Amino acid sequence: MTIYDIAREAGVSIATVSRVLNGSGKVGERTRRRVQAVLDSQQYIPSRVAQGLASRQTSSVGVLTVDIRDVHHSSIAYMIEQTMAGAGYSTIVCNLGGTPARLRGYLRALLSHRVNGVFFVGSVFLNEPYAQPIRELLADVPVVVVNGLLDMPNAYGVLVNECEGTRASVERLIAAGRRRIAMVCSSPTRSDENKLRGYEQAMAAHGLETVTAQCARSLAGGEEAAAGLVREHPGLDAIQFAEDITAVGGLRALSAAGLRVPQDVAVVGCNNSTYCDICTPRLSSVDNRLVEQGRAAAERMIAALQKRPAARVVRLSCAFAARETTDAPAHGE
Amino acid sequence: MTIYDIAREAGVSIATVSRVLNGSGKVGERTRRRVQAVLDSQQYIPSRVAQGLASRQTSSVGVLTVDIRDVHHSSIAYMIEQTMAGAGYSTIVCNLGGTPARLRGYLRALLSHRVNGVFFVGSVFLNEPYAQPIRELLADVPVVVVNGLLDMPNAYGVLVNECEGTRASVERLIAAGRRRIAMVCSSPTRSDENKLRGYEQAMAAHGLETVTAQCARSLAGGEEAAAGLVREHPGLDAIQFAEDITAVGGLRALSAAGLRVPQDVAVVGCNNSTYCDICTPRLSSVDNRLVEQGRAAAERMIAALQKRPAARVVRLSCAFAARETTDAPAHGE
Numbered sequence: 001m002t003i004y005d006i007a008r009e010a011g012v013s014i015a016t017v018s019r020v021l022n023g024s025g026k027v028g029e030r031t032r033r034r035v036q037a038v039l040d041s042q043q044y045i046p047s048r049v050a051q052g053l054a055s056r057q058t059s060s061v062g063v064l065t066v067d068i069r070d071v072h073h074s075s076i077a078y079m080i081e082q083t084m085a086g087a088g089y090s091t092i093v094c095n096l097g098g099t100p101a102r103l104r105g106y107l108r109a110l111l112s113h114r115v116n117g118v119f120f121v122g123s124v125f126l127n128e129p130y131a132q133p134i135r136e137l138l139a140d141v142p143v144v145v146v147n148g149l150l151d152m153p154n155a156y157g158v159l160v161n162e163c164e165g166t167r168a169s170v171e172r173l174i175a176a177g178r179r180r181i182a183m184v185c186s187s188p189t190r191s192d193e194n195k196l197r198g199y200e201q202a203m204a205a206h207g208l209e210t211v212t213a214q215c216a217r218s219l220a221g222g223e224e225a226a227a228g229l230v231r232e233h234p235g236l237d238a239i240q241f242a243e244d245i246t247a248v249g250g251l252r253a254l255s256a257a258g259l260r261v262p263q264d265v266a267v268v269g270c271n272n273s274t275y276c277d278i279c280t281p282r283l284s285s286v287d288n289r290l291v292e293q294g295r296a297a298a299e300r301m302i303a304a305l306q307k308r309p310a311a312r313v314v315r316l317s318c319a320f321a322a323r324e325t326t327d328a329p330a331h332g333e
Numbered sequence: 334m335t336i337y338d339i340a341r342e343a344g345v346s347i348a349t350v351s352r353v354l355n356g357s358g359k360v361g362e363r364t365r366r367r368v369q370a371v372l373d374s375q376q377y378i379p380s381r382v383a384q385g386l387a388s389r390q391t392s393s394v395g396v397l398t399v400d401i402r403d404v405h406h407s408s409i410a411y412m413i414e415q416t417m418a419g420a421g422y423s424t425i426v427c428n429l430g431g432t433p434a435r436l437r438g439y440l441r442a443l444l445s446h447r448v449n450g451v452f453f454v455g456s457v458f459l460n461e462p463y464a465q466p467i468r469e470l471l472a473d474v475p476v477v478v479v480n481g482l483l484d485m486p487n488a489y490g491v492l493v494n495e496c497e498g499t500r501a502s503v504e505r506l507i508a509a510g511r512r513r514i515a516m517v518c519s520s521p522t523r524s525d526e527n528k529l530r531g532y533e534q535a536m537a538a539h540g541l542e543t544v545t546a547q548c549a550r551s552l553a554g555g556e557e558a559a560a561g562l563v564r565e566h567p568g569l570d571a572i573q574f575a576e577d578i579t580a581v582g583g584l585r586a587l588s589a590a591g592l593r594v595p596q597d598v599a600v601v602g603c604n605n606s607t608y609c610d611i612c613t614p615r616l617s618s619v620d621n622r623l624v625e626q627g628r629a630a631a632e633r634m635i636a637a638l639q640k641r642p643a644a645r646v647v648r649l650s651c652a653f654a655a656r657e658t659t660d661a662p663a664h665g666e
Contacts, residue, residue: 067411069408071402071404074407075402077428078400081428082430092425274552275607278581278608279612280612280613
């Protein structure tokens with residue numbers, strides 16, 4: 001059964017069937033349902049292969065992540081999928097697994113599937129081993145980076161002001177009377193650089209000395225870093241972490257060292273993830289608004305695909321999610 | 334530049350270039366590298382669209398999950414991806430988002446991309462609203478369900494014996510002297526039914542009365558369920574949860590009720606996820622071996638794609654990950 005037969009059986013034009021198949025253009029809900037019923041009854045499978053050759057267009061987008069097990073990445077991928085589905089696009093998620101080695105292969109696979117656009121989740125994609133193949137291979141489709149901006153005319157970015165978010169969090173600690181505040185970073189990414197800069201700005205503004213540490217992006221990494229910090233810096237009264245998972249590890253180390261949180265040491269994470277409500281005490285966190293990042297990225301992509309004018313960069317602000325590991329600032333906010 | 338030019342430049346046959354492009358068949362490592370170098374230098378993008386028409390074959394597989402944010406699902410998807418990549422397949426992950434509504438659309442999209450096989454992650458896909466479109470649309474490609482088996486000649490399954498795993502966990506609680514043991518389930522899936530059956534078998538074997546509760550699959554759901562159980566069943570001395578996330582919620586409720594874990598109430602989760610090491614006390618959990626599930630599913634798919642003989646069903650046993658919320662059995666094990 002061809003698209004012509006479907007159109008005849010549903011009593012609509014071929015163009016209408018095509019719009020229903022592609023989930024694009026305006027089709028009334030009743031008409032859509034009638035066409036879908038015929039498609040379903042015939043178990044019609046549109047040959048995207050043939051369609052692709054004819055129109056060079058499929059209704060799908062690709063999402064590249066480094067590690068889909070990371071709640072940060074999977075939350076954003078989930079929101080992208082939900083939002084793109086509303087506009088009639090299927091979302092194909094590809095997961096690289098820690099090294100840039102397979103990026104080229106995945107980009108080729110997505111291109112040969114004729115995806116309409118590609119998302120990159122994570123500022124790690126701005127690093128040169130990733131950015132180079134992206135520039136080489138993706139010159140012809142819209143590219144949206146969630147949290148960053150690539151130097152390409154067809155690239156769009158969702159930027160979360162994590163520098164400002166971290167600065168505000170450290171200012172909050174200072175307002176609550178904390179003075180010896182350390183910062184723990186855990187990935188060699190633009191995102192972590194921005195967080196570190198925010199910390200340094202807040203400390204400099206109050207003439208306070210910085211103490212920084214670097215650790216593996218894991219529970220054990222954060223635990224080790226915090227244990228080292230309190231050993232080498234007695235009197236430390238707060239730690240700002242670049243990730244919730246490392247902050248949660250930090251809580252373990254502080255407890256093992258006999259330090260009370262937040263009475264002796266205040267702790268703040270970043271991502272405002274599920275982890276914050278699972279650990280004890282519950283973790284205060286810089287909320288870099290993962291759900292909004294995913295939604296904004298998808299909306300930016302849809303605008304690009306529909307050739308609607310829209311800003312090249314969408315900027316989001318962080319919020320602060322206060323829980324039990326920080327105290328209220330001494331003088332309010 | 335065509336495949337003929339690539340073959341000439343690399344000094345190999347067209348068949349060899351094709352094997353390198355498809356990641357299939359035997360190609361020596363040195364030859365593969367030489368061909369890849371030419372492909373890279375030419376930024377060659379194989380037109381899978383054209384290839385698909387010619388050979389009806391692409392080197393990709395689809396993975397369907399309900400919610401990729403779930404660590405359970407993302408861990409399995411990650412392992413599938415890693416294993417399939419080793420065999421030269423790209424993995425396309427599609428995320429349905431809670432209802433079967435979009436399943437048909439995604440299956441059509443995967444088929445029109447000519448995927449070679451499809452994985453379903455989660456026993457929820459055995460439920461009829463999911464199983465029906467799968468049977469209708471996927472009669473021609475290998476289907477692997479991770480944790481379950483669909484009634485189709487081309488379906489393979491990885492089954493984890495969660496009934497036995499839960500039975501052993503409850504037996505362990507009984508051996509440690511627990512008698513008033515409740516079970517909390519949280520999803521209407523085959524997987525939860527099996528866990529419940531294991532609990533019932535262990536309780537029956539010792540002539541103990543069962544107490545069961547149902548809750549939403551969330552932190553708040555588990556918290557509410559545990560609060561209700563200890564209120565209505567004073568003297569309850571252990572709770573087996575069907576999920577780590579609900580068990581972690583349960584820990585909160587027990588702490589709020591002034592009950593000590595494990596002294597007053599022992600708690601066991603299921604999945605052996607990161608959550609277990611983040612909560613306090615650390616959560617003991619039935620380990621249903623997510624990594625092995627993903628790997629076994631991918632290996633089963635590869636065998637089917639290569640038409641190698643292999644069992645229709647791969648069976649895995651659960652392990653028990655003892656942490657701080659249970660005590661050692663009174664008489665050893």
